[in-house]
Amino acid sequence: MPKDANDPLRRRVALLWKTAAEPSRGPRPTLSLDRIAEAGARIADAEGLEAVSMQRVARELGYSTMSLYRHVPGKEQLVEVMMDSCAGTPPAADADDDEADWRQEIETWVRALWDTYVRHPWMLRVPIGAPPIGPGQLAWFEAALRPLSRAGLREENLVSVVVFLLGAVRQFAAMSSDLAEARARGQVSATEAEADYEAALRDVVSAERFPMLAQLVHDGTFQPTGRPDSGMLDDLDFGVQRVLDGLESYLRRQEV
Secondary structure (H helix, E strand, O other), X not given: OOOOOOOHHXXXXXXXXXXXXXXXXXXXXXXOHHHHHHHHHHHHHHXXXXXXXXXXXXXXXXXXXHHHHOOOXXXXXXXXXXXXXXXXXXXXXXXXXXXXXXXXXXXHHHHHHHHHHHHOHXXXXXXXXXXXXXXXXXXXXXXXXXXXXXXXXXHHHHHHHHHXXXXXXXXXXXXXXXXXXXXXXXXXXXXXXXXXXXXXXXXXXXXXXXXXXXXHHHOOOOOOOOOOOOOHHHHHHHHHHHXXXXXXXXXXXXXX
């Protein structure tokens, strides 16, 4: 850990782990970083990340903006605390049971992370400016590392696999969220949007230029499902299954 108290990483750690000293003076000492983060998350859940500002959160809590700055330096840091607190609790991984189904644990982890993004879609709009360091996000990292380690994956590969899974879930969730927002702006349902897309494909996809696409359109692959996630969760599940198949094959080759 850097020794300089002004080092950005040290300041992040102090804020996220709540080791920074809370202000001892102030007109209304009931204000806390947790309350500020909870208010920010409520606003983001209801109106999106762009609605969150120090001024808006202060107004929501009935405090002056300056009161907030006594607990958190600014919006960027507030959003990081919101992210970590809204991460919630990941599914428990059984690190001690060698007979536990590591694949099932990873599948459960993927679905739970997806559900977290569905509850808090604004989290998908937060730029990734640094690796996770808060207790909430590190808990998710740990929960995926354990079953992969128990499966026999080498230490030098563990982080790579978890980062890949994190990226896959985030990207598929972001695409699902983007499509939902576009439908909302256009005031169309999922079924209507998918039906329009299928009709457009039938108009522009020819067997001569796009033989595979034409066959899929003909076979009804693009028929409307009406699902809010536009089938993205099924696509993610299929991809994760194939990744886990590949890992199993890789692990068998390690044993030879």
